[in-house]
Amino acid sequence: MALLKVENVTKRFGGLVAVDNMSFEITHGEMMAIVGPNGAGKTTMFNLINGVFPADEGRMIFEDLDVTTFPAYKRAHLGIGRTFQIPRPFASATVRENIAIGGMFGAAGAEISVDRAMQLADHYIDLIGLREHRDKPAGGLTPTEKKLVEIARALAMKPKLLLMDEAMAGMNPRDIDEMVSFIKEIRDTEGIAIVSMVEHIMRAVAGLAERVIVMHQGALLVDESTQEALSDPRVIEVYLGHPPEETHA
Amino acid sequence: MRPVKEYYPMLPVFLGYGILLGIGIFVPGKWQLISQLAFYCALGQAFNLFMGMTGYVDFGYVAFLGVGTYGMAVSIFYLHDKGLGIGLIAIGLILAAVFSTLLSLAVGAVALRLRGAYFAIATIGVNEGFRFLIEGARIWNGADGIIFSRHLRKAFGREFAMALSTQWADVLVFSVAVLAAALTLIYMRNKVGYALTALREDEDAAKVMGINVTRYKITAFITSAVLAGLLGATAWALKLTYVYPEDVFEIHYTVEAIIIVLLGGAGTLLGPIVGGLIYGISKYYLSIVLPGFQLLIFAPIIIMIIVLFPEGTVGILKKRVFGTPLEKYII
Numbered sequence: 389m390a391l392l393k394v395e396n397v398t399k400r401f402g403g404l405v406a407v408d409n410m411s412f413e414i415t416h417g418e419m420m421a422i423v424g425p426n427g428a429g430k431t432t433m434f435n436l437i438n439g440v441f442p443a444d445e446g447r448m449i450f451e452d453l454d455v456t457t458f459p460a461y462k463r464a465h466l467g468i469g470r471t472f473q474i475p476r477p478f479a480s481a482t483v484r485e486n487i488a489i490g491g492m493f494g495a496a497g498a499e500i501s502v503d504r505a506m507q508l509a510d511h512y513i514d515l516i517g518l519r520e521h522r523d524k525p526a527g528g529l530t531p532t533e534k535k536l537v538e539i540a541r542a543l544a545m546k547p548k549l550l551l552m553d554e555a556m557a558g559m560n561p562r563d564i565d566e567m568v569s570f571i572k573e574i575r576d577t578e579g580i581a582i583v584s585m586v587e588h589i590m591r592a593v594a595g596l597a598e599r600v601i602v603m604h605q606g607a608l609l610v611d612e613s614t615q616e617a618l619s620d621p622r623v624i625e626v627y628l629g630h631p632p633e634e635t636h637a
Numbered sequence: 638m639r640p641v642k643e644y645y646p647m648l649p650v651f652l653g654y655g656i657l658l659g660i661g662i663f664v665p666g667k668w669q670l671i672s673q674l675a676f677y678c679a680l681g682q683a684f685n686l687f688m689g690m691t692g693y694v695d696f697g698y699v700a701f702l703g704v705g706t707y708g709m710a711v712s713i714f715y716l717h718d719k720g721l722g723i724g725l726i727a728i729g730l731i732l733a734a735v736f737s738t739l740l741s742l743a744v745g746a747v748a749l750r751l752r753g754a755y756f757a758i759a760t761i762g763v764n765e766g767f768r769f770l771i772e773g774a775r776i777w778n779g780a781d782g783i784i785f786s787r788h789l790r791k792a793f794g795r796e797f798a799m800a801l802s803t804q805w806a807d808v809l810v811f812s813v814a815v816l817a818a819a820l821t822l823i824y825m826r827n828k829v830g831y832a833l834t835a836l837r838e839d840e841d842a843a844k845v846m847g848i849n850v851t852r853y854k855i856t857a858f859i860t861s862a863v864l865a866g867l868l869g870a871t872a873w874a875l876k877l878t879y880v881y882p883e884d885v886f887e888i889h890y891t892v893e894a895i896i897i898v899l900l901g902g903a904g905t906l907l908g909p910i911v912g913g914l915i916y917g918i919s920k921y922y923l924s925i926v927l928p929g930f931q932l933l934i935f936a937p938i939i940i941m942i943i944v945l946f947p948e949g950t951v952g953i954l955k956k957r958v959f960g961t962p963l964e965k966y967i968i
Contacts, residue, residue: 464847478835493831502828
């Protein structure tokens with residue numbers, strides 16, 4: 389059974405078709421990447437999946453439940469988590485409170501008390517290695533630390549599907565490798581499906597995803613294994629344009 | 638409910654209001670000032686519960702005090718001869734709470750869909766609109782107001798009526814202040830407080846975290862409005878024994894509430910006490926030294942605070958005591 393089924397989803401902003409008749413499935417525990425150049429519609433697709441705005445057409449089925457019209461907070465309760473490209477921790481709250489908020493209101497939120505959420509937060513603080521910053525306001529952290537807090541906050545929600553928006557944008561190669569192995573570890577220990585959004589198809593994608601969806605001008609270009617996608621001429625064309633015609637002088 | 642030690646910050650609240658009350662009782666000639674200070678602290682405390690915790694600025698806030706004042710006035714004016722005894726005051730408080738709840742539901746349902754400046758602008762019209770409604774439709778005597786000192790005397794006798802409006806009204810104002818502080822702390826320590834912090838910092842991120850932001854905003858809005866209603870019923874209705882629409886729907890009080898919350902520190906528990914005292918005391922003495930110039934002096938002070946100390950007095954203090962044993966008490 390698919391975890392999430394996206395069926396013929398379309399989103400328009402005025403005359404612009406940002407997401408054009410997209411259909412794909414995500415299975416439990418899968419590592420997938422949504423790839424595409426700037427403006428391909430990746431962020432809109434993410435926003436549609438977690439309910440930031442509704443789709444104009446099509447349906448979305450999460451674990452056999454039609455969530456097409458559900459607002460974002462309800463989808464979070466069902467188990468759809470999300471991190472943002474530019475981390476958005478709650479600046480005045482401490483690192484611990486930030487992560488605890490994920491636990492309190494996420495998929496397991498209804499049964500989790502404030503104290504239990506704080507314990508849960510401590511667990512994830514150790515996981516991301518920010519113990520010494522536990523009681524500091526999250527607004528004062530470095531961008532990479534904020535990113536980690538945001539991931540921990542999303543994990544504390546106990547999602548079944550985690551959408552990660554450009555988790556590695558602007559990082560150096562060493563940090564990228566660390567982040568990739570960290571995300572893999574999360575998938576293995578938490579058993580959640582992770583969909584990463586990546587603008588450039590590169591080493592990160594190869595490490596992060598077993599399967600790749602490439603979007604181009606709002607539509608689905610390819611949906612195949614990462615190895616296939618990396619050498620697919622259609623994908624290369626999207627990024628680099630047409631190969632020059634052979635000319636004979 | 639959280640463990641008792643989570644509620645230690647109530648100690649400085651009790652201490653603060655206890656000292657104020659003590660000065661009022663034991664220092665001759667100071668009751669007038671103390672009752673004014675209690676009003677400002679209570680106003681800040683009630684307003685802070687919404688503005689401080691959600692970050693939304695309600696410029697129509699005084700309308701909740703206004704309808705609360707009418708709640709008490711209507712109760713005494715129409716029911717004074719029913720032999721209800723002290724129940725008359727209880728009904729007045731209940732009516733004040735009901736009126737302010739209804740108004741906050743009506744305003745909240747529309748305005749809370751808006752954000753930031755749009756919310757502020759939308760609410761500016763509320764108190765003006767309500768005032769014109771009462772005057773124009775001649776509800777509750779319209780612009781003639783309700784004067785109920787006679788009815789109060791009939792119901793309770795001259796002496797007790799006097800005591801009600803000179804002492805008990807102020808004691809009730811103190812009670813409203815303490816109630817508002819207690820509710821603020823209870824909210825802070827439970828899920829609702831964390832939800833409000835999250836939505837104050839980033840409403841979209843809060844939604845994605847599973848927070849039903851509308852529900853929590855309305856919760857804070859109604860709570861804050863009911864406290865304002867009770868404050869109007871006690872500090873204005875009971876104390877003055879009359880109500881005129883142009884007095885109680887006066888935007889000036891909303892501005893004072895904003896100043897108090899910012900002075901003390903928005904979103905802190907003790908801020909409104911500190912802000913209320915600073916504002917009340919300086920206004921009192923400024924009106925003696927430079928009568929009529931208070932606002933002229935306050936305006937630049939407010940601008941300076943917002944630019945230099947956006948966290949307010951208690952916000953700064955909180956940072957200072959971080960890591961010390963005082964940390965548990967000052968929030």
